[in-house]
Amino acid sequence: YDEQTNEPLLNEETIAYVQGIIAEKGSDAWWELSVEELLPESYRNNGKTYRKGNDTMDVWFDSGSSWAAVAEQREELRYPVDIYLEGSDQHRGWFQSSLLTSVASNGYAPYKTVLTHGFVLDDQGRKMSKSLGNILEPAIIIEGGKNHKKEPPYGADVLRLWVSSVDYSSDVPISQSILKQLADVYRKIRNTARFLLGNLHDFDPAKDKVPVQELPELDRYMLHRITEVFEDVTDAFESYQFFRFFQSVQNFCVVDLSNFYLDIAKDRLYISAANSPRRRSCQTVLQIAVENLAKAIAPVLCHMAEDIWQYLPYQKSHQSVFESGWVKLDQQWKNPELAASWSSLRTIRTEVNKVLEKARAEKMIGSSLDAKVLLYVKDQQLKQRLEAMNPSDSLSGNQVDELRYLLLASQVELVDSLEVIQTATYSAESETIALGVVNAEGLKCDRCWNYGPKVGTIAEHPTICERCNAALAGNF
Structure with missing residues (x-):
């Protein structure tokens, strides 16, 4: 300030000079x-005397003007930016100061969204803070604490999965018990991916892929589910509703x-001849x-995604999943x-499974393949549909779209009266x-474990069923 007039000395030259000093020596130089x-x-x-100002500038001004210093001046970024992301305490902080400075300077907001x-809350619903000592450190979640039994290392993917699982529009809890649950979900996703990869070991899409129009109904239904699921995942990301991504992928x-699908598919993948249509369509x-x-x-699960991609057992179009682009769905x-x-x-399968589970729990059967399912269908149209599948x-x-495979039973019989059903124990x-x-x-087939009247009647292979006999000949 000018000592005599008290006018501020503030122009491009003086600001640039002080800026250079602080860039070299830090803000303490002032x-x-x-x-x-x-x-x-x-x-x-110049004949004038000056004094240093000790006024405090609004503490939010520096971050509030970051749109100018960060977004506007860098070629790789855009102004206005796509999104400003912060906690709910910033409505009167960064969001507000950024809005005021940008509108004052240029007439529009610095962000589109x-x-x-x-x-983040602890397991008792308290906000995490240093004073309470209840902070769960990200590094400890990823790498584990001193006692791995109490604080096991979950890795970055599980922490990222937790972030995607919560509804961030309100306060979100985190604890060791919650992380343990998320780790279980992570393992389920990983195990599913392992099964998929393990059963593609001899599959080359270039020569083994079956055209969509030639796929059985079950496989075409699964392709429909794939479009539904990943369209929902895409919409979840685009609308920042990450918990929907979590729910969709988990389900x-x-x-x-x-x-x-995989429960039913095991028979096709394990029993059929390597090149049989029922196996290749499943693959x-x-x-x-x-x-x-x-x-x-x-x-979200960036490490798992790259692991999956690197273990694809056939020629890939891209070396990394992060080069391959987003999901590709065929309408x-x-x-x-x-x-x-x-x-x-x-729905029928779910109802049958409940009864099979009760029979299994009470030791009538060891597995569902030990059973024959009797069905009485009340709706005539549905009955005709099921008869065509049996x-x-x-x-x-x-050999795919059949009731015995859907219900995982050795046999299924459609009966004409309720009295027949009532004679069953379960x-x-x-x-x-x-x-x-x-x-x-x-009798039970030694190879596929299905029961059938033809087991024991095949001279060359007396311990297996007619399906397995055909599979060994390359015809099933």
């Missing part, structure tokens, strides 16, 4: 250097793949599923009518069907 040392040469002997999130891996779906799964989880995979039909079939010859049709009834579980007929 307090350590004399007035003369802080003035450019032309102001040191603002996203605010809550605070896809556990409910759609592990508990349903076609597995290849599409694993590649899109890796791409979809890459923004011809969409089939809402087929999806509605298979949704009903999955051929008497085990080697007819495509039974149940719903609005659409009644079902019973009895012991499977015939």
